Amino acid sequence: MKRIKSKQPLPYIDHFGLADDDLHRILNIALSQGGDFSEIYLEYKIYSFINMEEDIIKETAESISLGMGIRVISGEKTGYGYSNDISMDMVKKAALTAASIASSKNPQKASLFFPPKPIHNTYPILHPAHEKSLEEKISLVKSAYQAAQKFDPKIQKVKASLLDLVQHVRVINSEGLCAIDVRPLLRLTCFAIAEKNNKREVGYHGGGGRVGLEYFREELSPEVIGEEAAKESLHLLEAVLPPAGEMPVVLAPGHSGVLIHEAVGHLLEADFNRKKTSIFWDKMGECVAKSSLNIYDDPTIPHFRGSYNIDDEGTTPKKTPLILEGRLVGLLQDKLSAKLMRTSETGHGRRQDFTCIPIPRMSNTYIDRGEYDPEEIIKSVDKGFYAHKYQGGQVEDSGKFTFSVSSGFLIEDGKLTTPVKQATLIGTNIDILNKVEKIGHDIRFGLQTGTCGKEGQAAPVTDGCPTLKITRMTVGGQ
């Protein structure tokens, strides 16, 4: 993609009309009961959605939301108030609610804050989608829809939608921080259903990120999105249910990143370790995986869906190593956990919107490349399973995880053979990390359409990995 200069100021627009003096006063009101820290989070978001199905543009939607959240931290306690009525009265009320968590005789004063310094923009955009006409966006949706529909007569049903939003964020805190971000987010997705002999299967594809509409000309065309969705549904028509039991499993590059997101990423979020509920909490510095394994979370990858210029606490994020040469070296930190664990922030404090308290979250999480040729990896398996695309995954603090594989292949005599659908992979993370036998040199990222849920909060993320061979894993099937 053509890169434009990233040093231009962010196109932040203030929608709140509160003077800096007022904001400073609110920070002090929030500290009035003796809290250690107060913070104001201001969010303005415009969202637009276009949906096409049954050959028509069925609906369009637009949504505008504006609100602020006020947080006070006192020791391990957090008080939080929010409002989308930003009159000074309501804001004061929210500040007093947040303040009430603390009870100290000697309240501190908030430091003065200054206008934000210019920062490096991770996602400079020439043509933000929200500034483009609805007609232009509709034509993208139609292109994806028609490409899927035309692909094969067996395609019975298509659905294509485009979602774009821009989120203006400003964070101010009692330590004198003032930071802004303007985060575009774009996503075009397509579902296709193929039918043959009364059997129906659904295929899915999509793309986007923190990009402008030019992405669909330069990186991934709507036609390819439509065709790939159609191809997947046709592929699944020929697929069988997988055999059940333990077997060697090869994970396809890119999409299989969800494995690292679930099996490792979540349990390296600092809150679970500070609370000692994660299986990793007492394993810092220890060997938890095969020594060839390196895992990172990087919120600074240009234009990625999971990236941000500042996190939702105003911290500048860093590429964070989690596992290096099999050794546990890092956690994903937010302000509260970093403070309580006496370590530095990594810029992973994220929140869904102004109604939510920030918590440690992943951004773009990946396993780094290895040394094996992907084809050699598949060749090394006599009888096993190749996991290609996923519906999702889930993990518990105990390290037990599940992935739902929507499409894959049997591996027989070192070759991909029969297509397979609807398989489940399960395991325990440290066990699986030690069973990573071979790592390919073909790192890729999954679709730029993923959303991760934690404690009821959704966050856009991506994940990636090279081809991986797991010695043995339980595959659920027939």
Place this chain on the structure above:
Amino acid sequence: MMSRAETKQIHLDMAEDLVSFGRKNGADEVEVTILDGSEFSVDIRHGEIENLIEASARSLSLKVIKEQKTAYASSSDLSEESLQKLISSAVKRAELSSPDNYAGLPPKQKIAHDIDALNLFDSQILELSPEKKIDLAQKTEHIALQDKRIINSHGSSFETRVINTTLVNSHGFSHAYNETYCGLSLGLQAGQTDEIVEDYWSSSKRHFNQLDSPEEIAAKCIERTVRQLHPRKIPTQRVPVVFESTMTSWLMGFLFACVSGVSVYQKTSFLQDKLGKKIADDRISIYDDGLIPELLGTTPFDSEGVPTQKTVVVEQGILKNYLCNTYAAKKLKLASTGSAEGTGVAPRNFYLNAGSTTPEQIISSMDKGLILIRTLGHGLNPVTGDMSRGAYGLWVEKGEIAYPVAEITISGNLGEILRTIEMIGNDLQFRSPVTGPTIKIQELMIAGT
């Protein structure tokens, strides 16, 4: 402070004004919804407050139809100027959509039932002091942590919500109602670091005096957690499977997605073309009932203003109805079942009817099999009915629970499961809007070692 009645009137007036404004500015049909809510929640961990949130928010959403073309919009800025701009821009966007013969608001219908008699609002919840709310959560966790087998706590939470819903449309519908929720929940861990087990339990009601006590929630959560200690792996095999009532509720959630009129007209349900046909064992009857007083899924009308009702979904194994909003109903040449929620459908109280057997009798009927207690993952496919999930269970031998089982998956097909339900428990409870009693399935595939 304004009284509840005053606020209600202000919202009705605001919505009615906006509907007229939309009609005057080119919309053929307009629907306006205002949600005004407040929440309180407190999270306790190891006896101390971890998070305390108190807040309120209002938002307005609208739908306009012009020449059978639809557009939606929503905003949290409720100033008259912004709302008029929002609706005018929605009318312009509608012009760029395609005409759809099936678009349209529902015809005006009278709400025959008494909204107040549904008893969805509990004023006691408004009167609870913050201290009392904090105390309930603290007490729940405290009781649980007395148990020596519990090694860590995910914490306990108490939350309350008060919501006022106002709905006005250009067909003359104009109503509002208040509702309340309260919930108390707890999460626990037991076992040594490398073989931790965990579980959650909660109670959620519209009325405070119906909420389970801290003692009940703690006891249930401890039992559910420690029964998983020292799990074994089992070999891959096909065996009878008992779904605990929480798991039947989960299964009913999957079924709901397949009897949704929206999924059916979109051809994303394996139950399309099955109306009037036998899809389940004779003993199976399934209902969706929006009118049972006080329940979580009960509402006087749906998001389009269609009165809610009791709908027979499956009767003695025969599929009788899909659950439809106005749009899906028109598509399928059926009637709306008062199931609209946003642009889709949602369950009211969607449940599998109780049988006569006790859960204990069901377990003792199994010579060898699995009690499914939790599942993990995303493996559900409404298009085919296929399901495949990570699972936790209790292994049963000779009618008795022998040991817990972990690291397995269960897989099967919902169509086949419905046809092979062998026993139905008498333990139906409305703990959540989607629910069912304990059931026994003839056989499912379990993948283990």
